Amino acid sequence: xxxxxxxxxxxxxxxxxxxxxxxxxxxxxxxxxxxxxxxxxxxxxxxxxxxxxxxxxxxxxxxxxxxxxxxxxxxxxxxxxxxxxxxxxxxxxxxxxxxxxxxxxxxxxxxxxxxxxxxxxxxxxxxxxxxxxxxxxxxxxxxxxxxxxxxxxxxxxxxxxxxxxxxxxxxxxxxxxxxxxxxxxxxxxxxxxxxxxxxxxxxxxxxxxxxxxxxxxxxxxxxxxxxxxxxxxxxxxxxxxxxxxxxxxxxxxxxxxxxxxxxxxxxxxxxxxxxxxxxxxxxxxxxxxxxxxxxxxxxxxxxxxxxxxxxxxxxxxxxxxxxxxxxxxxxxxxxxx
Amino acid sequence: xxxxxxxxxxxxxxxxxxxxxxxxxxxxxxxxxxxxxxxxxxxxxxxxxxxxxxxxxxxxxxxxxxxxxxxxxxxxxxxxxxxxxxxxxxxxxxxxxxxxxxxxxxxxxxxxxxxxxxxxxxxxxxxxxxxxxxxxxxxxxxxxxxxxxxxxxxxxxxxxxxxxxxxxxxxxxxxxxxxxxxxxxxxxxxxxxxxxxxxxxxxxxxxxxxxxxxxxxxxxxxxxxxxxxxxxxxxxxxxxxxxxxxxxxxxxxxxxxxxxxxxxxxxxxxxxxxxxxxxxxxxxxxxxxxxxxxxxxxxxxxxxxxxxxxxxxxxxxxxxxxxxxxxxxxxxxxxxx
Numbered sequence: 001x002x003x004x005x006x007x008x009x010x011x012x013x014x015x016x017x018x019x020x021x022x023x024x025x026x027x028x029x030x031x032x033x034x035x036x037x038x039x040x041x042x043x044x045x046x047x048x049x050x051x052x053x054x055x056x057x058x059x060x061x062x063x064x065x066x067x068x069x070x071x072x073x074x075x076x077x078x079x080x081x082x083x084x085x086x087x088x089x090x091x092x093x094x095x096x097x098x099x100x101x102x103x104x105x106x107x108x109x110x111x112x113x114x115x116x117x118x119x120x121x122x123x124x125x126x127x128x129x130x131x132x133x134x135x136x137x138x139x140x141x142x143x144x145x146x147x148x149x150x151x152x153x154x155x156x157x158x159x160x161x162x163x164x165x166x167x168x169x170x171x172x173x174x175x176x177x178x179x180x181x182x183x184x185x186x187x188x189x190x191x192x193x194x195x196x197x198x199x200x201x202x203x204x205x206x207x208x209x210x211x212x213x214x215x216x217x218x219x220x221x222x223x224x225x226x227x228x229x230x231x232x233x234x235x236x237x238x239x240x241x242x243x244x245x246x247x248x249x250x251x252x253x254x255x256x257x258x259x260x261x262x263x264x265x266x267x268x269x270x271x272x273x274x275x276x277x278x279x280x281x282x283x284x285x286x287x288x289x290x291x292x293x294x295x296x297x298x299x300x301x302x303x304x305x306x307x308x309x310x311x312x313x314x315x316x317x318x319x320x321x322x323x324x325x326x327x328x329x330x331x332x333x334x335x336x337x
Numbered sequence: 338x339x340x341x342x343x344x345x346x347x348x349x350x351x352x353x354x355x356x357x358x359x360x361x362x363x364x365x366x367x368x369x370x371x372x373x374x375x376x377x378x379x380x381x382x383x384x385x386x387x388x389x390x391x392x393x394x395x396x397x398x399x400x401x402x403x404x405x406x407x408x409x410x411x412x413x414x415x416x417x418x419x420x421x422x423x424x425x426x427x428x429x430x431x432x433x434x435x436x437x438x439x440x441x442x443x444x445x446x447x448x449x450x451x452x453x454x455x456x457x458x459x460x461x462x463x464x465x466x467x468x469x470x471x472x473x474x475x476x477x478x479x480x481x482x483x484x485x486x487x488x489x490x491x492x493x494x495x496x497x498x499x500x501x502x503x504x505x506x507x508x509x510x511x512x513x514x515x516x517x518x519x520x521x522x523x524x525x526x527x528x529x530x531x532x533x534x535x536x537x538x539x540x541x542x543x544x545x546x547x548x549x550x551x552x553x554x555x556x557x558x559x560x561x562x563x564x565x566x567x568x569x570x571x572x573x574x575x576x577x578x579x580x581x582x583x584x585x586x587x588x589x590x591x592x593x594x595x596x597x598x599x600x601x602x603x604x605x606x607x608x609x610x611x612x613x614x615x616x617x618x619x620x621x622x623x624x625x626x627x628x629x630x631x632x633x634x635x636x637x638x639x640x641x642x643x644x645x646x647x648x649x650x651x652x653x654x655x656x657x658x659x660x661x662x663x664x665x666x667x668x669x670x671x672x673x674x
Contacts, residue, residue, distance in 0.1 A: 004420050004440035015517065017418055017440045025416045025501055079362045081354055081648065081656045083341050098544075098565050103341035103354045154647025162646025164362055171647070179652030180352065207435075228435050281651025302650055309499025310491025310508070311418065313639055314618025315516030319418045 009229040011188040011200055015317055016229045022306075022321035029233075029305045043111045043167035045070070052076040055108060056138050058130055072131045073111040074138055074172075080107035082173060104147065106174040110135060117168045119157065121267035121337075125260060132259040135172070139248035142174045143287040150175045150182065150286045158277025161304045170280075178286045185283060186291055193294035201296030202243050209241075214324050216268065216331045221254075222261035226324035226331070232302045233322035234273060234331065238262050239298035247284035247297040262299055264336035269301060271334040278303040346566040348525040348537055353566045353655045359643075360658035366570075366642045380448045380504035382407070389413040392445060393475055395467055409468045410448040411475055411509075417444035419510060441484065443511040447472060454505040456494065458604035458674075462597060469596040472509070476585035479511045480624040487512045487519065487623045495614025498641045507617075515623045522620060523628055530631035538633030539580050546578075551661050553605065553668045558591075559598035563661035563668070569639045570659035571610060571668065575599055576635035584621035584634040599636055601673035606638060608671040615640040 004019040042050035045068040053066055056074040063069025082105030112131050117123045123131075135153065142151050155170035156163040178186070192200035208215055208225040216236060217224040224238045238261055244250070250258065262280075269278060284297040312318050341356040379387035382405040390403055393411040400406025419442030449468045454460045460468075472490065479488050492507035493500040515523070529537035545552055545562040553573060554561040561575045575598055581587070587595065599617075606615060621634040649655050 004418060005437040006440045007435075007437045010435070015514075018437070019416075019418045019440070021420075022416050022418060079356075079359050081341060081356045081359060083358075098344075098347070100342040100344045100355070103343045103356070152648060152652045154651045156646045160644070162644035162649075173648060173652075175652075177352075179654050181651060181653035184653075279647035279650055281647050283651070300651065302647075307497070307499035308645065309493045310616035310618050310639075311489060311510060312499075313616055314491045314518060314620070314637065315489045315510075315512075316518035316521070317516050 007229040009227075010204060011192075012184045013188065014229060014231075016231050017317055017319050018230075018323050019319050019321055020323060020326075022319060025321075041116055041165070041167050043165060043169060044116055045114050048073075051109070051111075052078060056134060056141075058134055071114055071127060072134050074108050074134065075111065077107040077109050077171065081105075082107050082175065104176050106142065106145075106148075106172075108138070108172045108174075110138075110170040110172065112168040112170060116166075118166050119266075119270045120168065120263060121270045123168060123263075125263055128263050129256050129259040132255050132262075133252060135170075136248055136250060136255055138172065139284075142172070143248060145174065147176050148174045149288055150178045152179060152182075153282040155280040156277075157279070158275070158304070160277035160307075161279050163277070178289075182283055182286070186286075186289070186295055189294045189296070190291070199243050199294055199296050201239060201298065205239055205241060205296075214328045216328050217261065217265060217336070219257070219261055221257045224261060224265045226328040227300075228324060230320055230322075230324045230327070231318035233305050233320055234269060234276075234301075234303040234327045235320075235324070236265060236269070236301040236331070237298050238265050238301065239296060244297060245285040245292040245295040247282060265301065268331050268334050268336045269303065271336075272331050273303060273305060276303055276305050344566040346564070347541060348529075349521045350525065351566065351568075351653075353568050353657055355567075355660050356656050356658055357660060357663075358658075359656060362658075378453055378502070378504050380502060380506060381453055382451050385410075388446070388448075389415060393471060393478075395471055408451055408464060409471050411471065412446050412448065414444040414446050414508065418442075419444050419512065441513050443479065443482075443485075443509075445475070445509045445511075447475075447507040447509065449505040449507060453503075455503050456603075456607045457505065457600060458607045460505060460600075462600055465600050466593050466596040469592050469599075470589060472507075473585055473587060473592055475509065476621075479509070480585060482511065484513050485511045486625055487515045489516060489519075490619040492617040493614075494616070495612070495641070497644075498614035498616050500614070515626075519620055519623070523623075523626070523632055526631045526633070527628070536580050536631055536633050538576060538635065542576055542578060542633075551665045553665050554598065554602060554673070556594070556598055558594045561598060561602040563665040564637075565661060567657050567659075567661045567664070568655035570642045570657055571606060571613075571638075571640040571664045572657075572661070573602060573606070573638040573668075574635050575602055575638065576633060581634055582622040582629040582632040584619060602638065605668050605671050605673045606640065608673075609668050610640060610642060613640055613642050 006015050048066045054073045054075045057070045058072040060069040082103045084102045084104040113123050113127050142148050152173045189200050205223050214226040227235045279302040281300050285291040285295045341354050385403045391410045391412045394407050395409040397406040419440045421439045421441040450460050450464050479485050489510045526537050542560050551563040564572045616639040618637050622628040622632045
């Protein structure tokens, strides 16, 4: 395939252009510069005083909160994107076109391991799994908090993906509303369910597993594949094969299997695209929704190897120089561990 | 203002969070690395053989196409995002969820000046104005081409904004469809017009000119202001004060006034944020639309001082650490020329 083509996302209807000729541009792929470090890492043991007090942690027996002896820490973000007191005053939309509303919520950082790892492949699987159990527990806790409708979990790896600290971490932003991208997916999935009685993600997953050209990995409980209408080169989706809308409803065994698949898949990406920056986002059903029959939780892996430029922001159409079939082949060809 | 707040865009309904506390993050603002140059600039005089043959140019009398002696050249993009033959076979949407359609169109590069300028402030105003007249003429030409419904003009300045070549240039992509972002603005503007009988951009502009806290510059025919719901720090809109939907309908005097305002405004930005990368996009009515009563052409200036990360892509909500009122004040305080 050499001619550019439009592809449309089955869930949200978004168009992208797969334009292989663009791959030949000079400097098409970003060489990631790691964030310049000055002074000690604020996320390493011994720097606990550099972060606000922890809200949850996985700790060695006998150690105290906010001191050393932890494996995973969840702390409020020092530079929060949302704030105020959730559930007090509730959500008031004031109506006028230019009347701002307080951005209520909580913005937390998950320090994923005490060792100064950068890539996920450097984090031992048992630590990664324990971390995801803690994150699942934190989702449940935040879901019980008055005023919280959604928690957006995301992870930035590398300077080009917006990471300002290299020590492996993720972020969780508890919101009083369902964000636009998730609302779009919920609407697309609900429409598909009304029309066909089926979950659009279950159908996609079954199709990708059978058709196999975009499939990256398949385990008994999970699939990883390159999105047909990928906005970003090497974009992937990781999802449970069995229908499940709510990430936080998973038991420990479910979390272990899911975490293992994400770990393998990110390790693959890190080997296929060394030093490549990427974002990972989790999309799950809102706490108060009745989306359980039609929505399907999943991770999206969004590598940042090329840059969104004027066309992407001005037109809303992503130009992707690497066809997902080609990306999947490259990803299948590296060993995940 | 220190607490984060949601703001909603009046035209498209997009929510952003203005989060001033984020401005204190280490490395919050990108230090732009200019693209590494190797070998001669492909857009400088003498390198005409490095680009495909010009489709339009402003030339000295007696010079030949594709040789030296030009001031502005429009050439096909060597690495096109769209291709094929427009108008032949027309637009066929094949229906199936995973059947791609050819991305038909033309992708052209506007080399804006023969001198190796990088910023717009380095381009003399008379050259900039002559360039915009040529771009307007090219819009008209492309608008008469069978199958073209929209031309997306955009400009990337600086590495962080996706520029791979530093020599001042812009791009025009002629499409067989109206891109998503423009379709969203058209729908928002049409809804407002149905409800109120008025153009939403005319109302916005009148409000911003009178209220003045986000106003950057006002000339008899144009206004430049920071968008109330800015996604990007220092984001601006430049628009004609008199209602006009179609950029390409402007006469030479209109182009001269508009080009002068854009030149002043970009020079301001370049002084307020030295070496800051930015995109500029032009939004105008589609060629075949009847949007003339409710749509309003404008430029959007999108500085790329912070990076879109997992939250922006995963949730669709931009985090902007600089309130537009603060940005406008900083921009007003620099001399544009």
